[in-house]
Amino acid sequence: xxxxxxxxxxxxxxxxxxxxxxxxxxxxxxxxxxxxxxxxxxxxxxxxxxxxxxxxxxxxxxxxxxxxxxxxxxxxxxxxxxxxxxxxxxxxxxxxxxxxxxxxxxxxxxxxxxxxxxxxxxxxxxxxxxxxxxxxxxxxxxxxxxxxxxxxxxxxxxxxxxxxxxxxxxxxxxxxxxxxxxxxxxxxxxxxxxxxxxxxxxxxxxxxxxxxxxxxxxxxxxxxxxxxxxxxxxxxxxxxxxxxxxxxxxxxxxxxxxxxxxxxxxxxxxx
Amino acid sequence: xxxxxxxxxxxxxxxxxxxxxxxxxxxxxxxxxxxxxxxxxxxxxxxxxxxxxxxxxxxxxxxxxxxxxxxxxxxxxxxxxxxxxxxxxxxxxxxxxxxxxxxxxxxxxxxxxxxxxxxxxxxxxxxxxxxxxxxxxxxxxxxxxxxxxxxxxxxxxxxxxxxxxxxxxxxxxxxxxxxxxxxxxxxxxxxxxxxxxxxxxxxxxxxxxxxxxxxxxxxxxxxxxxxxxxxxxxxxxxxxxxxxxxxxxxxxxxxxxxxxxxxxxxxxxxxxxxxxxxxxxx
Numbered sequence: 001x002x003x004x005x006x007x008x009x010x011x012x013x014x015x016x017x018x019x020x021x022x023x024x025x026x027x028x029x030x031x032x033x034x035x036x037x038x039x040x041x042x043x044x045x046x047x048x049x050x051x052x053x054x055x056x057x058x059x060x061x062x063x064x065x066x067x068x069x070x071x072x073x074x075x076x077x078x079x080x081x082x083x084x085x086x087x088x089x090x091x092x093x094x095x096x097x098x099x100x101x102x103x104x105x106x107x108x109x110x111x112x113x114x115x116x117x118x119x120x121x122x123x124x125x126x127x128x129x130x131x132x133x134x135x136x137x138x139x140x141x142x143x144x145x146x147x148x149x150x151x152x153x154x155x156x157x158x159x160x161x162x163x164x165x166x167x168x169x170x171x172x173x174x175x176x177x178x179x180x181x182x183x184x185x186x187x188x189x190x191x192x193x194x195x196x197x198x199x200x201x202x203x204x205x206x207x208x209x210x211x212x213x214x215x216x217x218x219x220x221x222x223x224x225x226x227x228x229x230x231x232x233x234x235x236x237x238x239x240x241x242x243x244x245x246x247x248x249x250x251x252x253x254x255x256x257x258x259x260x261x262x263x264x265x266x267x268x269x270x271x
Numbered sequence: 272x273x274x275x276x277x278x279x280x281x282x283x284x285x286x287x288x289x290x291x292x293x294x295x296x297x298x299x300x301x302x303x304x305x306x307x308x309x310x311x312x313x314x315x316x317x318x319x320x321x322x323x324x325x326x327x328x329x330x331x332x333x334x335x336x337x338x339x340x341x342x343x344x345x346x347x348x349x350x351x352x353x354x355x356x357x358x359x360x361x362x363x364x365x366x367x368x369x370x371x372x373x374x375x376x377x378x379x380x381x382x383x384x385x386x387x388x389x390x391x392x393x394x395x396x397x398x399x400x401x402x403x404x405x406x407x408x409x410x411x412x413x414x415x416x417x418x419x420x421x422x423x424x425x426x427x428x429x430x431x432x433x434x435x436x437x438x439x440x441x442x443x444x445x446x447x448x449x450x451x452x453x454x455x456x457x458x459x460x461x462x463x464x465x466x467x468x469x470x471x472x473x474x475x476x477x478x479x480x481x482x483x484x485x486x487x488x489x490x491x492x493x494x495x496x497x498x499x500x501x502x503x504x505x506x507x508x509x510x511x512x513x514x515x516x517x518x519x520x521x522x523x524x525x526x527x528x529x530x531x532x533x534x535x536x537x538x539x540x541x542x543x544x545x546x547x548x549x550x551x552x553x
Binding site: 020056057058076077080083085087091092093096097098099102103105106107109110112114115117142144145158 | 303353418419420421422424425428429431432433434435436437438479482483484485487488
């Protein structure tokens with residue numbers, strides 16, 4: 001294996017995936033390298049979440065392959081401990097009687113082994129994860145009593161408790177308001193620079209995400225484009241993704257997306 | 272107090288302690304996973320197992336355990352795909368197993384014996400053999416919960432995360448369904464097929480109202496469960512009432528007390544009060 005291949009954390013090759021009985025992803029090929037921060041972007045129903053779930057081994061590919069650390073998702077074994085996964089927020093029952101610290105500890109369940117109780121190493125990892133998301137003082141709070149942003153950070157802490165090399169987030173800002181979304185990306189960008197892990201996040205929020213990631217993959221069932229955000233996100237790509245004349249305005253390095261659809265209200269398409 | 276010296280009463284109290292504890296523990300998972308209907312479904316399905324045992328002339332405990340396990344696994348298997356919801360699967364087995372039991376009983380001419388006892392339970396009629404088998408099975412369930420504590424917790428809280436971390440989710444689900452089934456079987460002699468699901472759901476639902484922590488919820492559920500079975504049993508003896516029904520009524524009264532005292536509810540009321548004041552000031 002060449003050193004460059006060794007550096008590949010996720011590789012998709014001619015990956016096609018069916019969701020229920022429809023083709024959700026078609027012929028996807030790209031590599032994610034160690035230490036990169038990828039944004040998987042696309043409108044609703046573009047197959048972003050399906051791609052993430054296929055990478056995690058929750059959905060079996062129709063054809064082609066996906067490999068994480070050189071293994072197919074079903075054969076990962078102990079390599080699973082290198083992967084932190086942050087699910088979509090709405091999927092979690094926050095009324096569950098669970099304190100933040102205990103929820104974060106659940107992230108380490110498999111690593112601890114069946115029948116084992118958390119040891120001092122485990123609690124140390126949990127405390128470090130909580131410190132990284134700046135929630136040490138909320139550790140004893142019931143998860144339902146956290147704000148939206150805090151809940152999201154608690155879920156990230158749960159993934160970080162594994163001390164992963166790869167962190168995958170599914171629509172991390174879906175439940176946050178605009179101001180909190182900006183703040184969240186600032187924070188995760190900062191965290192990525194400090195921790196030097198590979199980050200992959202799925203979002204429909206093209207404008208904000210493209211300012212913070214090091215690479216993007218634009219999906220609409222097919223891979224419309226992938227690469228550096230400033231090179232990839234031209235009007236051609238956006239048209240391929242959204243099927244309309246969207247474009248970016250740039251103020252220096254900061255792109256802003258403009259979608260000239262008069263009655264389009266993005267908040268309505270995400271109940 | 273004199274009544275406590277009788278063997279049947281001591282057995283009843285021991286039985287009340289065992290089933291109060293085991294039902295309360297299993298109930299925590301049933302309530303948090305929203306499976307109350309499954310409890311009721313498997314309990315009613317056990318009627319088929321009881322009838323089968325009586326018809327074949329073997330110990331009904333054995334046939335009921337096998338019958339309930341088969342029912343639990345069938346529900347899990349049927350609802351795995353997307354074609355049948357768990358809800359519908361339970362509904363189908365709920366009635367068909369009872370129908371099967373009724374047909375079997377009908378085939379046996381002149382059989383009237385303790386069917387009423389199985390339907391509504393009689394904790395004072397628990398035999399030493401019943402007691403030993405419920406002790407053994409109850410201990411096994413508690414041991415499994417202790418051993419797989421964090422696996423069951425993660426699976427209950429976030430099944431998808433459990434799958435992603437590589438836990439054998441299907442096996443855990445089958446194991447949990449089996450534990451629900453055997454818990455029901457050891458309880459029907461005491462509280463009856465019709466009432467047993469209340470003993471599983473009610474103490475855990477009461478504990479849920481008062482807890483912000485999983486371990487606390489389980490402990491509180493056990494305390495309320497055993498409290499209900501003991502209070503219900505002693506009340507039923509004192510007032511000469513049906514024991515199973517009295518136990519369930521006590522558990523229900525406790526539930527409503529918890530409901531009206533729950534901190535969430537009080538907090539909600541306080542918050543609404545504050546909002547009202549705020550609106551008035553504007």
